[in-house]
Amino acid sequence: MARKYDFLVIGSGLAGLSFALKVAEHGTVALVSKTKISESNTWYAQGGIAAVTSFPDSYEKHINDTLDCGDGLCDIETVEMVVSEAPKQISELLKWGMRFDTTPDGTFDLAREGGHSEYRVLHHKDRTGTEIMRALIEEARNHKNIHLLDHHFAIDLITQHHLGSTVTRQMDNIECYGAYVLDVHRNEISTMLSRVTFIATGGIGNIYQTTTNPVIATGDGVSMVYRAKGLVENMEFVQFHPTALYNPGERPSFLITEALRGHGAILRTNDGKEFMHKYDKRHSLAPRDIVARAIDTEIKLRGEDHVLLDATHLEPENLIAHFPTIHEKCMTLGIDMRKQPIPVVPAAHYLCGGIRVDKNAQTSIKRLYAGGEATYTGLHGANRLASNSLLEAIVYADRGATHALENFRSFTFNEVIPAWNDEGTRLPEEMILITQEFKELQAIMTNYVGIVRSNLRLKRAFERLEIIYRETEELYEKSVVSTQLCELRNAINVAYLVIKMARRRKESRGLHYTLDFPNKNRIV
Numbered sequence: 001m002a003r004k005y006d007f008l009v010i011g012s013g014l015a016g017l018s019f020a021l022k023v024a025e026h027g028t029v030a031l032v033s034k035t036k037i038s039e040s041n042t043w044y045a046q047g048g049i050a051a052v053t054s055f056p057d058s059y060e061k062h063i064n065d066t067l068d069c070g071d072g073l074c075d076i077e078t079v080e081m082v083v084s085e086a087p088k089q090i091s092e093l094l095k096w097g098m099r100f101d102t103t104p105d106g107t108f109d110l111a112r113e114g115g116h117s118e119y120r121v122l123h124h125k126d127r128t129g130t131e132i133m134r135a136l137i138e139e140a141r142n143h144k145n146i147h148l149l150d151h152h153f154a155i156d157l158i159t160q161h162h163l164g165s166t167v168t169r170q171m172d173n174i175e176c177y178g179a180y181v182l183d184v185h186r187n188e189i190s191t192m193l194s195r196v197t198f199i200a201t202g203g204i205g206n207i208y209q210t211t212t213n214p215v216i217a218t219g220d221g222v223s224m225v226y227r228a229k230g231l232v233e234n235m236e237f238v239q240f241h242p243t244a245l246y247n248p249g250e251r252p253s254f255l256i257t258e259a260l261r262g263h264g265a266i267l268r269t270n271d272g273k274e275f276m277h278k279y280d281k282r283h284s285l286a287p288r289d290i291v292a293r294a295i296d297t298e299i300k301l302r303g304e305d306h307v308l309l310d311a312t313h314l315e316p317e318n319l320i321a322h323f324p325t326i327h328e329k330c331m332t333l334g335i336d337m338r339k340q341p342i343p344v345v346p347a348a349h350y351l352c353g354g355i356r357v358d359k360n361a362q363t364s365i366k367r368l369y370a371g372g373e374a375t376y377t378g379l380h381g382a383n384r385l386a387s388n389s390l391l392e393a394i395v396y397a398d399r400g401a402t403h404a405l406e407n408f409r410s411f412t413f414n415e416v417i418p419a420w421n422d423e424g425t426r427l428p429e430e431m432i433l434i435t436q437e438f439k440e441l442q443a444i445m446t447n448y449v450g451i452v453r454s455n456l457r458l459k460r461a462f463e464r465l466e467i468i469y470r471e472t473e474e475l476y477e478k479s480v481v482s483t484q485l486c487e488l489r490n491a492i493n494v495a496y497l498v499i500k501m502a503r504r505r506k507e508s509r510g511l512h513y514t515l516d517f518p519n520k521n522r523i524v
């Protein structure tokens with residue numbers, strides 16, 4: 001039997017939870033999350049959320065910093081809209097119980113990160129995401145209209161395709177009626193029907209060998225929308241965070257927040273020399289694409305495994321008070337950041353492209369909205385400004401909720417959707433086939449589609465990926481559906497989109513840097 005909800009929300013990070021809380025006053029909500037509710041990129045966010053809250057900062061400065069980072073590809077109207085709606089969304093977070101750090105005089109304790117010309121990042125120590133999730137999960141658990149379904153994996157969106165119609169990317173009347181969802185513990189696939197579906201499935205970091213993202217980030221939402229023939233854009237812009245802790249074998253990589261550089265920490269080579277002056281006048285606080293490429297260049301030139309982030313000159317008590325999580329983590333590896341520099345390397349961190357949405361968070365598929373890291377809104381362009389992603393997630397959840405509430409009653413449940421079709425002889429797959437393919441995918445993306453690319457590397461990546469794509473599709477056809485197999489399929493799909501869009505771009509811009517078209521204005 002199909003389950004019916006006014007709103008089906010897929011994903012329980014900031015985008016999904018805040019959308020759910022905003023629509024729940026007016027209808028029933030199922031919020032599905034593929035592992036535990038808290039596991040999300042949001043949970044791990046450290047630095048904070050950017051918003052203009054006081055003089056001498058201004059919307060104009062925040063807008064200009066965002067445009068500058070975006071390297072000419074931001075949508076200016078979107079940037080203006082998001083920046084000017086930020087303070088209202090900060091108030092909403094406070095209303096839900098979020099605790100931002102404040103100074104003794106009661107104003108927000110603002111931090112600074114790369115690319116920001118002012119101190120404007122609101123935070124909760126160095127674990128802002130964990131505090132956001134604490135507050136929102138508590139609110140959602142207490143809401144009678146929200147059904148939190150953990151360990152529920154969305155496999156595919158339901159459209160006319162499932163009623164036997166041919167659906168093409170050129171069609172402008174594709175409709176979403178809900179999703180097929182696997183209850184991971186019971187191993188049952190339900191048909192979940194909805195008036196409105198909201199995708200908030202986050203990023204794709206796990207297509208790379210080294211990432212700051214938790215294992216949930218496999219691009220499921222982007223891939224589901226692409227399979228349903230929705231529009232996906234700007235996938236070539238994958239952001240590498242310059243400073244993940246160098247600790248070989250640890251997955252995900254532990255992040256060393258950019259706020260530490262905002263606090264005064266300095267990047268150095270292993271012989272103690274500052275090097276960022278060679279690359280940008282903002283030194284260690286240049287935009288992320290520039291810093292990550294500079295570190296990559298230094299590591300390759302010198303044949304070393306990492307560079308160093310030096311905080312030893314900073315006032316020790318203040319340092320620990322602001323960055324307790326980083327201090328604790330470093331101490332587990334025997335590094336006392338008050339006395340020793342921290343070894344760091346770049347790691348895949350954030351997807352700037354994704355599902356195309358308009359200013360109301362509507363995708364190209366009717367009745368389907370999306371928000372957060374899974375989307376392409378035009379805010380980030382070719383490179384995201386630090387701490388603008390939590391902001392984007394909450395602004396677009398709000399805009400999507402407002403628009404969906406105006407329209408959802410006119411969308412009826414589609415009662416003739418068939419149950420999930422699992423016919424034919426299907427056998428449980430051998431796990432080694434999945435894990436090995438995943439490792440191959442990560443090696444291809446890391447070696448050929450990383451911080452520095454070239455036509456030849458991208459061509460190689462495309463040809464290698466085709467092989468594992470074919471093998472995985474064959475496996476999918478004959479196997480029992482499982483989370484791991486679906487994730488592999490989705491990860492291959494988003495990797496394909498990254499490579500395809502990277503090959504199409506005949507220039508270096510922002511995060512997409514290619515040896516065949518060097519950009520002398522911006523890069524190393």
Ligand code: FAD
Nearest residue numbers: 011012013015034041042045047048154202372373387390
């Ligand atoms: P997520 O928070 O990633 O949530 C995705 C949800 O979707 C999860 O619940 C997941 O389980 C669920 N899901 C995925 N696929 C499925 C499926 N098939 N079925 C069911 N559920 C599914 N940004 C900032 O602005 N400031 C920061 O300080 C900052 N620090 C960061 C630090 C780290 C270590 C990382 C990794 C990211 C950081 N970012 C930061 C980026 C930011 O955290 C994310 O972009 C943002 O939290 C994304 O929110 P989201 O709601 O879109 O997705």
Ligand code: SIN
Nearest residue numbers: 046047257258386387
């Ligand atoms: C960080 O704290 O350095 C991450 C901030 C971000 O990804 O926006």
